[in-house]
Amino acid sequence: MRNPPLLALIITGFAVSAAAPYLYRLLKARFVWFGAAFPLTLFTVFMLRYPQVASGVPVRERWSWVPSLGLDLSFVLDGLSLTFVMLVTLIGAAVFLYASVYLRHYEEADRFFGFIGMFMTSMLGVVLADNMLLLFLFWELTSISSFLLIGFNHHVPSSRASALKALLVTGAGGLALLAGMLLLGNVTGSFELSSLYAMNDLIISHRLYPAIVALILVGAFTKSAQFPFHFWLPDAMAAPSPVSAYLHSATMVKAGIYLIARFNHEIGGTVLWQDTILVAGATTMIFAGLLSYRQNDLKRLLAYSTLSVLGTLVMLLGIGSKLAIKAFFIYLIAHSLYKGTLFLVAGTLDHETGTRDVGKLGGLFRAMPVTAVTAALASFSMMGVIPLIGFIGKETLYKAVLDVQPWGMLLIVLAVASSAFLVVVTLLVGFRPFLGKPRPELQKVHEAPIAMLVGPFILAISGLLLGLFPDFFVGRLLEESAVSILSQRLGIEIELWHGFNLVLLLSFVTLLAGVGLYLLRPFVLSRMEPLHLPGLVKPSIWYEEALAGMLRFATWLTSALQNGDLRRYLAVIILSALIPASLMLFSSGGFSVTLPADLSVTPYEVALALIIVLATALLLTSDSRLKAIVSMGVLGFGVGMIFIIYGAPDVALTTFAIETLNVILFVLVLAHLPKFTSRSRTTGRIRDGLIAASAGIFMTLTVLQVTSTALSSRLKEYFASASLPDGHGRNVVNVILVDFRAFDTLGEITVLAIAAIGVFALLKLRTGKTD
Amino acid sequence: MHSLILSTSSRYLLVLLQLFSVFLLLRGHNEPGGGFAGGLVAAAAYALYFIANGVTEARRVFRFEPLTVVVAGLGVALASTLPSILGGMEFMQSVWVNTGIPVIGKVGTPLLFDVGVYLLVLGITLKIIFSLAGEDEP
Numbered sequence: 038m039r040n041p042p043l044l045a046l047i048i049t050g051f052a053v054s055a056a057a058p059y060l061y062r063l064l065k066a067r068f069v070w071f072g073a074a075f076p077l078t079l080f081t082v083f084m085l086r087y088p089q090v091a092s093g094v095p096v097r098e099r100w101s102w103v104p105s106l107g108l109d110l111s112f113v114l115d116g117l118s119l120t121f122v123m124l125v126t127l128i129g130a131a132v133f134l135y136a137s138v139y140l141r142h143y144e145e146a147d148r149f150f151g152f153i154g155m156f157m158t159s160m161l162g163v164v165l166a167d168n169m170l171l172l173f174l175f176w177e178l179t180s181i182s183s184f185l186l187i188g189f190n191h192h193v194p195s196s197r198a199s200a201l202k203a204l205l206v207t208g209a210g211g212l213a214l215l216a217g218m219l220l221l222g223n224v225t226g227s228f229e230l231s232s233l234y235a236m237n238d239l240i241i242s243h244r245l246y247p248a249i250v251a252l253i254l255v256g257a258f259t260k261s262a263q264f265p266f267h268f269w270l271p272d273a274m275a276a277p278s279p280v281s282a283y284l285h286s287a288t289m290v291k292a293g294i295y296l297i298a299r300f301n302h303e304i305g306g307t308v309l310w311q312d313t314i315l316v317a318g319a320t321t322m323i324f325a326g327l328l329s330y331r332q333n334d335l336k337r338l339l340a341y342s343t344l345s346v347l348g349t350l351v352m353l354l355g356i357g358s359k360l361a362i363k364a365f366f367i368y369l370i371a372h373s374l375y376k377g378t379l380f381l382v383a384g385t386l387d388h389e390t391g392t393r394d395v396g397k398l399g400g401l402f403r404a405m406p407v408t409a410v411t412a413a414l415a416s417f418s419m420m421g422v423i424p425l426i427g428f429i430g431k432e433t434l435y436k437a438v439l440d441v442q443p444w445g446m447l448l449i450v451l452a453v454a455s456s457a458f459l460v461v462v463t464l465l466v467g468f469r470p471f472l473g474k475p476r477p478e479l480q481k482v483h484e485a486p487i488a489m490l491v492g493p494f495i496l497a498i499s500g501l502l503l504g505l506f507p508d509f510f511v512g513r514l515l516e517e518s519a520v521s522i523l524s525q526r527l528g529i530e531i532e533l534w535h536g537f538n539l540v541l542l543l544s545f546v547t548l549l550a551g552v553g554l555y556l557l558r559p560f561v562l563s564r565m566e567p568l569h570l571p572g573l574v575k576p577s578i579w580y581e582e583a584l585a586g587m588l589r590f591a592t593w594l595t596s597a598l599q600n601g602d603l604r605r606y607l608a609v610i611i612l613s614a615l616i617p618a619s620l621m622l623f624s625s626g627g628f629s630v631t632l633p634a635d636l637s638v639t640p641y642e643v644a645l646a647l648i649i650v651l652a653t654a655l656l657l658t659s660d661s662r663l664k665a666i667v668s669m670g671v672l673g674f675g676v677g678m679i680f681i682i683y684g685a686p687d688v689a690l691t692t693f694a695i696e697t698l699n700v701i702l703f704v705l706v707l708a709h710l711p712k713f714t715s716r717s718r719t720t721g722r723i724r725d726g727l728i729a730a731s732a733g734i735f736m737t738l739t740v741l742q743v744t745s746t747a748l749s750s751r752l753k754e755y756f757a758s759a760s761l762p763d764g765h766g767r768n769v770v771n772v773i774l775v776d777f778r779a780f781d782t783l784g785e786i787t788v789l790a791i792a793a794i795g796v797f798a799l800l801k802l803r804t805g806k807t808d
Numbered sequence: 809m810h811s812l813i814l815s816t817s818s819r820y821l822l823v824l825l826q827l828f829s830v831f832l833l834l835r836g837h838n839e840p841g842g843g844f845a846g847g848l849v850a851a852a853a854y855a856l857y858f859i860a861n862g863v864t865e866a867r868r869v870f871r872f873e874p875l876t877v878v879v880a881g882l883g884v885a886l887a888s889t890l891p892s893i894l895g896g897m898e899f900m901q902s903v904w905v906n907t908g909i910p911v912i913g914k915v916g917t918p919l920l921f922d923v924g925v926y927l928l929v930l931g932i933t934l935k936i937i938f939s940l941a942g943e944d945e946p
Contacts (some may be wrong), residue, residue, distance in 0.1 A: 074883065213940075269847070316941065319878045336877055381828075414819040486912060497834070624836050685841045686840035687842065687845070688839070689840075690832075690840055690841065690845045691844055691845045691848065694845055694848030694849055694852060695848060695856075697852050698851060698855060698937075700935060701855050701859070701937065702936065702937065705937065705940040706940060709940075764837075764918070765837070765902075765904055765918075766837035766838055766918075767837075767839070767918060768836060768837055768838050768839055768840065768841070768842070770842075771836045771841070771842040771922075772837065772918070773839055774842065774844070774920045775836075775842070775843070775918040775919075775921045775925070776902050776918045779900045779902075779918065779921055780899065780900050782921070782925065783886075783900070783921075784886060785888070786881070786882065786885060786924070786925055786928050786929075787882065788930055789928060789929070790878050790879075790881075790882050790928060791880050792932070793875065793931070793932040793935050793936070794875075794934050795876075796935065796937060796939065797935060800940065801939075
């Protein structure tokens with residue numbers, strides 16, 4: 038059987054996601070099994086490619102899409118991609134299964150599956166795309182689906198604010214990323230990541246290299262919530278628990294890390310690149326660990342520990358040695374498995390007890406044994422207890438950090454300290470709710486339905502299996518991922534047991550320190566209670582200030598330019614067109630007017646000019662609105678007559694129709710206006726008169742200037758001669774409008790349609806009607 | 809202020825002006841006219857009818873919701889670009905078919921595009937007029 042193309046899988050993913058809400062309504066309770074089948078099918082189809090990828094031959098595909106922009110639908114499935122694909126689909130299956138029960142009582146559960154399906158497919162797109170612009174496209178789609186999912190409880194204002202915060206931070210990062218990619222594309226002339234491999238020297242010696250690194254890293258750091266962009270992630274916990282488990286711990290926040298790993302080969306290897314990510318990662322790791330200490334909410338505890346781990350992963354990429362890449366790979370998989378599980382466990386606790394406050398939970402082992410065992414397994418992995426995968430991850434992490442010169446000693450202290458904080462989090466989330474005496478207020482709590490137990494349990498068991506047989510399950514993938522990140526194989530086997538050595542000692546120290554910190558926690562927190570951090574050191578305050586400042590600026594600008602006074606609008610429009618245009622007119626090449634030789638006029642022209650001037654005078658001096666409207670109509674028709682005399686019947690026809698309708702519209706508006714009074718003061722009138730006169734003089738001068746220079750353009754001749762043979766029409770004006778320049782017309786009528794909606798909205802708003 | 813003469817004549821004028829607007833639309837490619845002017849004339853016809861008989865009556869005679877006509881117009885204009893996309897040509901390159909029928913002659917995508925412009929202009933103008941005029945009504 039031939040494997041389906043990767044593009045087909047992506048398209049199918051989006052199609053199924055679009056259909057998911059309808060299927061949910063159709064299948065109701067039976068949706069549970071369909072929901073899990075969708076990611077599992079994707080998982081299976083991708084696994085068919087495993088032998089090929091494991092043998093060191095990446096799957097490559099390419100379809101042309103927008104060649105003029107360098108945007109191709111090109112995909113690559115190598116070791117790194119496949120690792121992420123497996124995480125995304127496998128955890129996706131657990132989350133889909135879980136969510137279809139968890140969300141049963143939500144009114145809008147149907148659309149949830151559309152959103153999360155869209156997210157899963159976009160995430161697959163991110164890790165499969167070989168074209169940078171395509172990667173960016175999927176990247177933004179994950180931001181948008183994350184926005185929709187964080188704000189899923191959209192009737193709660195804080196939930197909406199959190200969603201907006203995440204969108205603005207990751208969206209701004211996305212823009213930086215796009216800019217970085219465009220620079221990179223300009224420097225190398227290619228947007229294909231695989232073709233950049235060979236150009237590392239060219240890129241890092243280019244003068245734009247620091248800018249490229251900065252922009253791409255801003256994109257990656259915002260997405261992966263690295264300090265100082267970390268603050269959106271804890272707030273994103275406003276999302277339902279399955280979302281937190283899936284997007285905000287196991288997959289989406291790892292997109293930034295994927296990006297760094299993917300670009301490491303192309304633009305990495307320099308001091309700038311390695312040290313920046315090392316410092317950012319280490320800072321995030323330790324600060325997030327410290328911040329997690331004072332949290333009481335199950336999900337916020339997990340969120341801060343996620344931040345800490347994300348920091349660790351970034352730091353490992355910054356170290357960049359073979360050992361560090363190995364640690365990165367194992368830690369990545371271990372974290373996705375245990376953190377996904379723990380978030381789902383937190384969701385189950387919330388679902389069954391109605392609270393996420395660790396202070397109120399306890400003694401639930403008897404009531405929820407399966408959940409308790411699941412939580413314990415995941416917690417042991419997170420603490421780094423043998424024989425789970427987390428243990429190998431931590432061992433390798435310590436080993437890689439110890440090798441760093443010259444900062445190894447400092448980094449190992451930070452790594453052990455932040456791991457100790459992770460231990461505190463696991464004790465609070467994974468054990469404390471289940472141990473101790475059963476609480477009277479939690480008497481009626483019972484175990485969650487089976488569909489909510491299966492997913493987390495399988496993820497937790499996977500952590501154990503991977504720990505026992507690491508080389509069997511992920512050994513080949515590790516080798517191939519290392520090729521993608523470092524362009525060389527590691528040749529290191531993954532083993533569970535390394536013998537008694539310094540690293541094992543450090544693991545014990547970590548556990549002891551964690552337990553110690555846990556026991557000291559009530560005491561320390563009671564001491565810390567009166568302390569308040571000044572707002573200046575919190576990046577979230579920077580964000581809020583920036584947002585508030587932007588809104589203040591927008592309010593000021595609106596009231597300055599659009600204060601509701603029609604004359605102000607006109608003045609702004611006219612002056613902002615007039616000033617730059619007259620600068621152009623008088624500065625470039627000098628201003629010269631040669632009057633046409635023949636200045637004789639016909640009686641018609643004189644009569645028309647008189648009519649127009651008289652109508653204008655009447656308009657300016659009229660003491661009633663009706664009189665003003667009628668004189669404006671006369672003025673318009675006079676202008677239309679001029680078009681007829683000079684042989685532009687099309688323009689004249691349109692002018693007449695417009696003027697007629699104008700008068701009708703004005704008369705209609707008239708009925709709604711208050712009695713006519715002259716409210717403007719003399720100074721205001723003089724000012725308006727000056728603006729109007731200068732606009733008139735400018736137009737006159739422009740016309741004279743334009744007509745007195747001979748046109749070099751041959752457009753007129755071209756249109757006149759091509760109209761009949763190419764456009765099949767004798768009316769040149771019309772052929773230009775609907776054929777030669779039809780694209781312009783299409784834009785104009787689209788604007789008109791939008792204007793119609795605007796008019797409709799304005800009139801409805803004014804009268805306060807709802808339709 | 810109800811004028812019997814205007815009211816009666818507007819019924820006939822409505823039909824005549826409609827015909828005239830379609831005439832303008834169709835001849836636009838060779839003589840003065842076109843979708844924009846045609847649409848305006850058609851809108852003026854309904855405006856006249858509205859002045860004579862009131863907005864409720866005018867809405868009833870027009871039958872469609874003006875915004876729907878706007879959408880239809882934009883849709884028709886966009887649809888006229890499809891042949892060029894599907895044919896792999898430059899975007900909006902015109903495609904002509906010789907029907908061989910007398911009077912009608914060649915029919916091409918620019919005509920379809922112009923029909924879209926016609927509908928759009930008609931819909932927008934009527935939307936504005938009806939909205940402004942309809943405010944007093946409950």
